[in-house]
Structure formats: C-alpha cells, structure tokens
Amino acid sequence: MSAQLKIDFWKGEQYWIGKLVDHPEILSQGESLExxxxxxxxxxxxxxxxxxxxxxxxKYIAL
Structure with a gap:
C-alpha cells in the first residue's frame, strides 16, 4: 500500500519549492517538479x- 501525499508547491526564482500539506514542517526544493x-x-x-x-x-540554533 502506498500513501498519498498532498503538496503545496510553487516556482521560485531558481527552484520548485514545496511542502507537505499534512506535515508543513517537511519542506524541500528541486530543479524540476519531478x-x-x-x-x-x-x-x-x-x-x-x-x-x-x-x-x-x-539544541536550539539562531536564525
């Protein structure tokens, strides 16, 4: 069985950027949508x- 992951995504200046709707803390990027x-x-x-x-x-880190 495979899970379905719903994503929000958009095209940035250089990369495609996206996050998982159900886990918005999981964010990534890619040169292509694939x-x-x-x-x-x-x-x-x-x-x-x-x-x-x-x-x-x-550990806490400063942003």
Whole structure:
C-alpha cells in the first residue's frame, strides 16, 4: 500500500519549492517538479518512517 501525499508547491526564482500539506514542517526544493516530488518523498520517509534513537539531544540554533 502506498500513501498519498498532498503538496503545496510553487516556482521560485531558481527552484520548485514545496511542502507537505499534512506535515508543513517537511519542506524541500528541486530543479524540476519531478525532483521536488522525489525530494519530498525522501524527506517524508526520513522524518516519519525512520526510527528515532531512544536517547537523543536537543539544541536550539539562531536564525
């Protein structure tokens, strides 16, 4: 079974930029719309499907 991922996307000055509607914290870019889609799939897998270690550290960074 495959999941359906709804994305919001737009063309920036150089790249296609997009985010997952159900997980707006997952944002990516690509030189083509196809590359953007693959980058979002990969980011989704990394963020939601990979196991998180039982022990981890938290750090705040300035923007």
């Amino acid at each position: 590359e953007l889609e693959e980058n979002l799939r990969s980011a989704y897998r990394e963020m939601l499907l990979d196991d998180v270690a039982e022990e981890f550290e938290v």
